[in-house]
Structures are given as structure tokens and as C-alpha cells.
Amino acid sequence: MIDILGIGNAIVDVVARADDAFLSRHDMHKGGMMLIDAAQAEALYAAMPPGIESSGGSAGNTCVVAAAMGAKAAYIGKVADDQLGAVFRHDSLAAGVSFATAPLIGGAPTARCLILVTPDGQRTMNTFLGACVTLDESDIDPALVASAAVTYMEGYLFDPPAAQAAFYKAASLAHAAGRKVALSLSDAFCVHRHRAAFRDLVKGHVDILFANETEIAALYETNTWEEAVAAVRTEVGLAALTRSEAGSTIVRGSETVQVLAEPATVVDTTGAGDAYAAGFLTGLTAGKSLAICGRLGSYAAAEIIGHYGARPEADLRGAMAALG
Amino acid sequence: MIDILGIGNAIVDVVARADDAFLSRHDMHKGGMMLIDAAQAEALYAAMPPGIESSGGSAGNTCVVAAAMGAKAAYIGKVADDQLGAVFRHDSLAAGVSFATAPLIGGAPTARCLILVTPDGQRTMNTFLGACVTLDESDIDPALVASAAVTYMEGYLFDPPAAQAAFYKAASLAHAAGRKVALSLSDAFCVHRHRAAFRDLVKGHVDILFANETEIAALYETNTWEEAVAAVRTEVGLAALTRSEAGSTIVRGSETVQVLAEPATVVDTTGAGDAYAAGFLTGLTAGKSLAICGRLGSYAAAEIIGHYGARPEADLRGAMAALG
Numbered sequence A, B: 001m002i003d004i005l006g007i008g009n010a011i012v013d014v015v016a017r018a019d020d021a022f023l024s025r026h027d028m029h030k031g032g033m034m035l036i037d038a039a040q041a042e043a044l045y046a047a048m049p050p051g052i053e054s055s056g057g058s059a060g061n062t063c064v065v066a067a068a069m070g071a072k073a074a075y076i077g078k079v080a081d082d083q084l085g086a087v088f089r090h091d092s093l094a095a096g097v098s099f100a101t102a103p104l105i106g107g108a109p110t111a112r113c114l115i116l117v118t119p120d121g122q123r124t125m126n127t128f129l130g131a132c133v134t135l136d137e138s139d140i141d142p143a144l145v146a147s148a149a150v151t152y153m154e155g156y157l158f159d160p161p162a163a164q165a166a167f168y169k170a171a172s173l174a175h176a177a178g179r180k181v182a183l184s185l186s187d188a189f190c191v192h193r194h195r196a197a198f199r200d201l202v203k204g205h206v207d208i209l210f211a212n213e214t215e216i217a218a219l220y221e222t223n224t225w226e227e228a229v230a231a232v233r234t235e236v237g238l239a240a241l242t243r244s245e246a247g248s249t250i251v252r253g254s255e256t257v258q259v260l261a262e263p264a265t266v267v268d269t270t271g272a273g274d275a276y277a278a279g280f281l282t283g284l285t286a287g288k289s290l291a292i293c294g295r296l297g298s299y300a301a302a303e304i305i306g307h308y309g310a311r312p313e314a315d316l317r318g319a320m321a322a323l324g
Helices: A020-025 A038-047 A058-068 A083-094 A130-134 A142-146 A161-176 A188-193 A195-205 A213-220 A225-235 A272-285 A290-305 A318-323 B020-025 B038-047 B058-068 B083-094 B130-134 B142-146 B161-176 B188-193 B195-205 B213-220 B225-235 B272-285 B290-305 B318-323
Strands: A002-007 A011-017 A033-036 A052-055 A073-076 A111-117 A123-128 A148-154 A180-184 A208-212 A238-242 A248-252 A255-259 B002-007 B011-017 B033-036 B052-055 B073-076 B111-117 B123-128 B148-154 B180-184 B208-212 B238-242 B248-252 B255-259
Touching: A002 A058, A002 A142, A002 A161, A002 A272, A011 A083, A033 A038, A033 A188, A038 A111, A038 A123, A038 B083, A052 A083, A058 A073, A058 A083, A058 A148, A058 A180, A058 A272, A083 B038, A083 B083, A111 A130, A130 A161, A142 A148, A142 A161, A148 A161, A148 A272, A161 A180, A161 A195, A180 A195, A180 A272, A188 A195, A188 A213, A195 A213, A195 A225, A208 A213, A208 A272, A213 A225, A213 A238, A225 A238, A225 A248, A238 A272, A238 A290, A248 A290, A255 A290, A272 A290, A272 A318, A290 A318, B002 B058, B002 B142, B002 B161, B002 B272, B011 B083, B033 B038, B033 B188, B038 B111, B038 B123, B052 B083, B058 B073, B058 B083, B058 B148, B058 B180, B058 B272, B111 B130, B130 B161, B142 B148, B142 B161, B148 B161, B148 B272, B161 B180, B161 B195, B180 B195, B180 B272, B188 B195, B188 B213, B195 B213, B195 B225, B208 B213, B208 B272, B213 B225, B213 B238, B225 B238, B225 B248, B238 B272, B238 B290, B248 B290, B255 B290, B272 B290, B272 B318, B290 B318
Parallel strands: A002 A073, A002 A148, A011 A111, A033 A123, A148 A180, A180 A208, A208 A238, B002 B073, B002 B148, B011 B111, B033 B123, B148 B180, B180 B208, B208 B238
Antiparallel strands: A011 A052, A052 B052, A111 A123, A238 A248, A248 A255, B011 B052, B111 B123, B238 B248, B248 B255
């Protein structure tokens, strides 16, 4: 029995410092995630300052945080049979997250995200999907999906076409087994790229939706927070909408729960949403109330934004005992 | 014309947190550097917590710090034709350090150092030399050595046997061109492994020696600081001996210069010696006095120990103007 099965783009992050002029010269939208091809990745890497490598990927981050909080987590994602793939696999297993997806052999290298951190602390991401684009339905292990209380998928999966099909297969297998399907919208630009598909997906295939303010506004093309909350209420069974330091709003049918953000010294906001989802789902799969789920989400997000990087530096197992 | 040519083991660091019990279980000497083979590296990596990867290697770190201080630096070291080798090469070039050594093709992978950081902030290193052991005389470009004011080599080069020969060739080429040869003793365990060779080397082939307190005591098998200083004075033309927060002592013939450490908040001492050598040699090759060279060394070391990692986070070019 697994609590959370994450499915996502298996990506190694390469983080370097850069100034705003560097972003302008390379046509980047600050704070966003842009897809780049192999040639662009090579050119950008050559132009980038020295970097630091670590495992990343939105759903991968969520699984690792959930495991650190005591949840049983497993992951499906496609790396290549190369050194960065071995790094990603090691980091997952060492964090206590099962990861058995077969690597891609003899094809594109493991995906990497070239991340530029500007002096204001914002991160601008450039993703070369590499081996990720080959994640397909054959990578979805039916027994694994059936054994997971929640199958959690990232919106970024809609960028590689074969992964979309894998998404639908996983959702269908989960529901056939009486399990829940959760989706994170990932990024407002990603929502703009796939709005119609996401609208259909949320309404017809998703039980639990995670989104931040700009993502939910992009999905429903609303101008106000109230309109977005009203729209999501009629479209999905359970939604957890995050608003950074203003906390989160949890919506289930006519029920609405407001949750405060945990006080935190902000060092790096990367992975805050991934961590919130991890805390929330760890609580939910342990049978906690929505208010407690939200507090666990806030707690996990506060830990992640208190240091550089999207994976936890502390053992978070105490949170369930303290808050739950 | 190059100021500093570094020659060393080209290594990618993999850093993870661990407790003292982990070190004990894996028979590690806290604070030391141990050589491990491919099978040991695989087993240790599998047992290690999630890690962060970055370029390292003692002389490599020195070159990068020197370049950040405004020196013209180049590097010779052996990586493999693999992803970690590409990472090492990128990080060198992006830091402004020329690095043209041909990669090893179809052999061992790029060297890596598995580093465990204990809660007391100490780092315990386990190095799998991989492609490094193939660095040999053919990798020493005579024109490059002849063009460098100082050829700087790390004691760790004495672990891979072919690299020892490369060391002697580089030293001989440098002297034939009227240039200087510098050596860092690297590590007390390394000195114990190669004491006789190091004694011969320092006396016969080295113009500038860098060592810390335990390394110089290991080299001359002395019990007191005064004995070690007296011994080094008769054996090498110029020595810079570091004593952590007690500063450094520079010895040239009958001349002795005491240098204070820069005030610093210690976050991680890794690379402090590498950075000191960078600052010292940047000053020396710019014609500064020994006192200024020492202060530049202290300044660079203070920057490095103020954050995690052995490579600079700040542009250090101002130091020459401010101190020099």
C-alpha cells in the first residue's frame, strides 16, 4: 500500500546565478519555465555561469517531501541510462521514494532544467525534456497505481505528448481501483499552453486540484480571486489554492477552509508549491481534516522556502505528530 | 601569458549530510580524504543520502578562485567523455579558467568525491579517482607550462602513479622556462602516504610550498610548530603555512611574515586552503609583497568559508584594489 504515487518529468536541476541582463539577452521571462531543445540547451549551458546540480522535477520534489513527512511515496518518471539519470535515481531511493521506471537506453539524455537565479532571489527555468518525452503508457505500472491512495501528477506532463496519454491511463487505472487522482497545474505558462486540455481534465478526471493564484486565474480566465474560487468549486471535488504568504484556501463542495501560511524566512521559493502538495496529501492519506491537511502543507512549504533548493534539509516526521 | 596554471585531479563533488554513526559504519576518518575504488564508490553512493553535485578538485578550486580575483588561470586535469566531465569542463570555462586537457574516451568515468557533512560542519571525503588515474605526461602541454608564471600542483596528484610522472615533467618544463613551481600538500593522510617522495620533491623541485599545520608536521615529523617552521625554512625557497583562525606564517630564507586571518563567519571550511593559495599566488604573480600576498590569501579563504562549497559566490576582483 502506497500513500502517494507521483508521476512527472524526471529532471536534474542545474542552478547558476545570473543578472537581469543575462535573462534579457537570452529572451527569458523572469520567474517562468520555458521549454528548450537540445541545441538551445547546449548554447545556454555554454553561456551560463558555473552551476550546482541536484535532482528536481515538480512531482519528484513532492514525493521526496512526502517521504520526509512519513508518507509512503513512489515515483514514475523517465530518466536516461546515463550519469544524471543515476543521480536522479539515487536521490529518489536515498530519500525513501520507490522509483522503478525503466531508464531510456540509447536515446536522449536525462532531462535537465537550467535555472538562473537573479539577485532578487527569483528563479527562471529553462527545461530540456530529453528522455522525459519518451515517458508513455507502457511506463504506467497498473499494480502500482492500484496500490496508491492518491496518484499525483504535475501539469508539466502535458508538455511531452506521450506523457499526456500516460496521464490519462494512470487516471483511469486509479479510478478503476477506487483511488483518487490529484493534479498540480505547475505553472501559469503551462496552463496557457494546454488550457483546453486542462479544463477537460480537471472536470472529468481529477479529484484533487492544486494551483496557485496565477495558475487558477489562467485556467478559468478570471480576473478576481473570488471568481476563480467560485469556478473551481463547481469543477472539481477538492481544490487547494495557494497564495504565498497569504496562506491557502481549500474548497470542497460548499465547504471552504482558510489556512494561514507558516511564518518563514524566505531564502528561495522554488518548490514551495510542490512541498505544500506533499504536506497536504500526507495529511489527507492519513485521514486528517482539511484544516490539518492545509497546515501540514503550509509547514512543509515553510521548511522548503527557508533554504536553497526544493528538497527538504530537515526530517519532517515530527510535523504529523505536532500538527496532526 | 598565464599567471597560474593549476594541475590536479579533476573531480566532481557529491555532497550529502550524514551523522557520525554513518561515518563509523563505513570506517571513515572524520575530516580526512580516503581513496576508494569503483565498487566501493558504488556501494557508498547507494548507502548515502540524497546529494548535491558541483565541480571540485583542490587545484581546480584554486584556479577558479584566482580567476575570480582577476588572475589569468588555466587548468590541466583528466575528466572522462561523460556528463560529469562535461559539467566539470563547463564550470571551469564559465569561471574564466582555460581548460583544454583532452578527455579520457571509453575508459573509467569522471572522478567523483563522495563527501559526507556531519552536523558539526566537518567534511569527510571519499574519492573515486576514475579517469584521473590516466592523467600522464602526454597531458602536460609544454607551451602552456612555459607561458605560466607559476605552475601550481596539488599533493593529491601523487595518488595516481602516472600523474606523479606528469608532475615531474611539468616541474622540469617550468624551471627550464624560468618559471616557478608551487605545491600544496593537500592533506595529512596524503603526506603520510607519500612522505619520502614529498620530501624529495619539496627540496629538489618546488619553489613555493603551501601547507597547513598538520600537513607540515606530517611532512617533517615534527612535534611543534616552531620545529616545522625551522625545517621548512631550510628546505624550500618560499613557504606559506596556514593555521586556520590563527592566520598564516610566510617563510622565505631568514624572512618571516605573520599574517592575520580575515574575520569570517564559518559556514563550511572546505576549500579554505585552496582559496588561500589562490589569493597568495594572485598577489605574488602581480608582484605584491609577501604581506599583501598573505592578506589576499586570508581574504579569499574568508570568502570561501563563509558559505557552503569551495568555489566563490562573489566577484573577488575588488580585493586586489582594496588590499593590494
